[in-house]
Amino acid sequence: MFKGWQSLIERISFSVFSIILLGLSSLLAFGLMLGSVKDETYDIQMFHLANETIRATKTVEDPVKTEQERQRAASEVTPVYDFDEEAAQNSAAVVRSVFDYALDAKEEAAKDNDNEKESPPDTAGQIADLRKKLEGLEESGGGFRLSDELLGMLIRSGNDDLVKVRDSVSEIVSEIMEQPIRDTALADSRNETEGRIRSLAIPAGLMPAAVEIGRSSITVNERLDEQQTEARIEHAKTEVEPTRILQGQVIVQEGQIIDREVHRQLELAGLLNENTSLRPVLAIGLFTLLIFWFIYRHFRQLEQPVHVKKKWLAITLVIYFLTILAMKLLAATEIDFNMALAYVYPTALVPFLLRLLTDGRMAILLTVLTAATGGILLQEGYSPVANMEIVLYILFGGFAGHYLIQGDGRRSSILAASFGVSAANAVFITFYLLMTQSHFGLQEWSFFMIAALGSGLLSGALTIGLMPFFESVFGILSDLKLVELSNPNHPLLKRILTETPGTYHHSVMVANLSDAACEAIGANGLLARVGSYYHDIGKTRRPAFFIENQMAGTNPHDTLPPEKSRDIIIAHAADGAEILKKNGMPSELVDIARQHHGTTLLKYFHVKAGESGKNVDEAAYRYPGPKPQTKEIAVISIADSCEAAVRSMKEPTPEKIEQLVQSIIKDKMNDGQFSECDLSFRELKIVADVICTTLNGVFHNRIEYPK
Known part of the structure; x- marks a missing residue:
């Protein structure tokens, strides 16, 4: 599948390839994620029956209900009033002053009359004098205005009556003013004052004036403290919790009439078609752009061949979409999503696959991006923020998987890492339960532990099951x-063991040498080892023509011309590639079989052909x-030649082995066999040292035991 597109993909630059692939992927991811966070809406008409029970998909504040509750709380606040404790004394003093002024006016008029020895003083003059005195009292804020008729009653009354009425009325006013009097009770208090005054034995000519003076002296002595009252009202309003329509709350039951209040709540919850919000669309759009921008920047900075970067980018995106599908599958298991199900999500799937399929450097970044995605997709309904509980759970599980998975890819190693991830998951869940819940039962804890496992x-x-898919597709x-x-x-x-046992043991030795050397220079030692096992499988077509498989000293080449022997020996590389390809073996192993001899010269038969005196074309014996295209193949070619040469050496010593290895590497370098791979001089020296050390351990001197 992947190979069918390989020629087209190879012609496209990485920038163009990544932009196209990431662009299409972002659109797909946007669509998948938007469906999980976009509010469900309904086409509902007011005063119609509801076709189904509708629940709120998110928690929203109801401003109308909240304001109603605040107004109710404000109405229950007791107003604050200030009582004027001096008002009773002041009012009584005013009453006394009015009567005293009347007495003074009469006394002054009497004095003037004695001095002038005229007829009794003019009443009008006394009234005018009294009014003038009362106006002064009124201007000071403690008096009130009386009609001339009432003032005349005071002037015409006897002094004894004025004194008696003064004392009685002032006492009544003082007693009534000692009680709180508000605006609403002022009329009642004045009526009470009038009633008590009228019950006194007051001359009829003085009663109207006494009543009016008493009534006018009664004033409001308890006034509303607007500032304190308003402060209490505002405090009461702030104490009111906002009324909310809760996520999952039933707004309308099936068959219920959609009245104005229900319609308002549906509109408020964003469940009407005409009120679809664009905020989730914009939010997911920005989130998607960030996700794929991070992935793009990672691969732009990745130091790998272009074809490898393209392949790894495609693998990364496939893994990311697999995680999205897994999350959506979990979220869709129940209509009312149970958050506990989210803990079954395979937290270590991303690092497991990326560590086994790539160099693993993308594993941490994609784990973080996947955790962020899980925070959006794995939650109960729509929420304006990510579910940090799930984000942290996926992060901890993913990090554990990244550091626990072994690079050898054995099923036993994957299984062991899986149990380690389960333990990390269990630790995080226990931590979270202890931090967020004061009480949780054994049954609840056990369920979470099963989910973690x-x-x-x-x-x-999933890693073991998906590996064949990635291997075949990519x-x-x-x-x-x-x-x-x-x-x-x-x-x-x-087949190699049974048909070419000598070749098999030679291949095992080459595998040990190349594995150790590749590991020392940072190449893929496992690939070199396995490739070495199969590199000479072409010899199974003509086993007897290769010296390691010849028994009883019989060598068929002794009876063949050099040209025929050349063809047989050289053919084993192409034959091996053909056999491996025919059996569906990976292309890397096919390349090792085809390239492990490069274009080296078959010296033995070239020299033998030259002994006949004919002009021999060297190219025909190559x-x-x-030539080797990778470090691993170059190392295998060195190990192959060194193992065969040392095996044929008589009495090998460390010095002889070192000289031989250096000579073989030098010959290959001079022959240009490493010109098409990126093997450096420093790495060649390391390879030589490792091969010498390994060969010395195999071909060491042995003790000769007595017969």
Whole structure:
């Protein structure tokens, strides 16, 4: 599948390829995520019957209900009043002053009359004098205005009556003013004052004046403290909790009439078609852009061949979409999503797959991005913020998987890492329960522990199950696949062992040498080992023509011309590639079989052909190649030559082995066999040292035991 597109993809630059792929992926991810956070809406008409029960998909504040509750709380606030404690004394003093002024006016008039020895003083003059005195009292804020008729009553009354009425009325006013009098009770208080005055034995000519003076002296002595009252009202309003329509709350039951209040709540919750909000669309759009921008920047900075970057980018995106689908599957298991189900999500799937399929450097970044995505998708309904509980859960599980998974890709290693992830999940869940819940039962805790175990095991099971898919679709030779191919029970390895036992043991030695050397220079040691097992499988077509498989000293080349022997020996590289390809083996192993001799010269038969005196074309005695294209193949070619040469050496010593290894590497360098791979001089020296050390351990001097 992947190979069918390979030629087209190879012609496109990485920038164009990544923009196209990430652009399409972002649109797909946007659509998948938007469906999980966009509010469900309904086409509902007012005063119609509801066709179904409708619940709120999010928690929203109801401003109308909240304001009603605040007004109710404000109406229940007791107003604050200020009582004027001096008002009673002041009012009584005013009453006394009015009568005293009348007495003074009469006394002054009497004095003037004695001095002038005239007829009794003019009443009008006394009234005018009294009014003038009362106006002064009124201007000071403590008096009131009386009609001339009432003033005349005071002037015409006797002094004894004025004194008696003054004392009685002032006492009544003082007693009534000692009680709180508000605006609403002023009329009642004045009526009470009038009633008590009228019950006194007051001359009829003085009664109207006494009543009016008493009534006018009664004033409001308890006034509303607007500032304090308003402060209490505002405090009462702030104490009111906002009324909310809760997520999951039933707004209308099936068959219920959609009245104005229900319609208002549906509109408020954003459940009407005409009120669809664009905020979730914009939010998910921005989130998607961030996700794929991070992925793009990572691969732009990745130091790998372009074809590898393209392949790894495609793998990363496929894994990301697999996680989205897994999340949506969990979220869709129930109509009313139970958050506990989110803990079954395979937290370590991303790091497991990326560590086994790529160099693993993308694993941490994609784990973080996946956790953020899970915070949006794995939650109960729509929420304006990510579910941080799930974000942290996926992060901790993913990090545990990243550091626990072994690079060898063995199923046992994946299973062990899965149990480790389960343990990490369980620790996080226990931590979260202890932090957020004061009480939780054993049954609840046990359920979460089962979910944590399931998450880890599901991560491992999905990894093992998905590896063949990635290997076939993307042409990936994973460590897991290499481990499978290294099994001695593999049919091709059994064929090598049974048909060419000498070649098999030679291949095992080459595998040990190349594995150790590749690990020392940072190359893929496992690939080199497995490739070495199969590199000489072409010899199974003509086993007897290769010296390691010849028994009883019989060499068929002794009876063949050099040209025929040349063809047989050189053919084993192409034959091996053909056999591996025919059996569906990975292309990397096919390349190792074809390239491990590069274009080296078959010296023995070239020299033998020259002994006949004929003009021999050197090119005819060279392997067709191509030359090694990778470090692993170059190391295998060195290990192959060194192992064969040392095996044929008589009495090998460390010095002889070192000289031989250096000579072989030098010959290959001078022959240009490493010109098409990126093997450096420093790495060649390391390879030589490792091969010498390993060969010295194998071909060391042995004690000669007595017969």
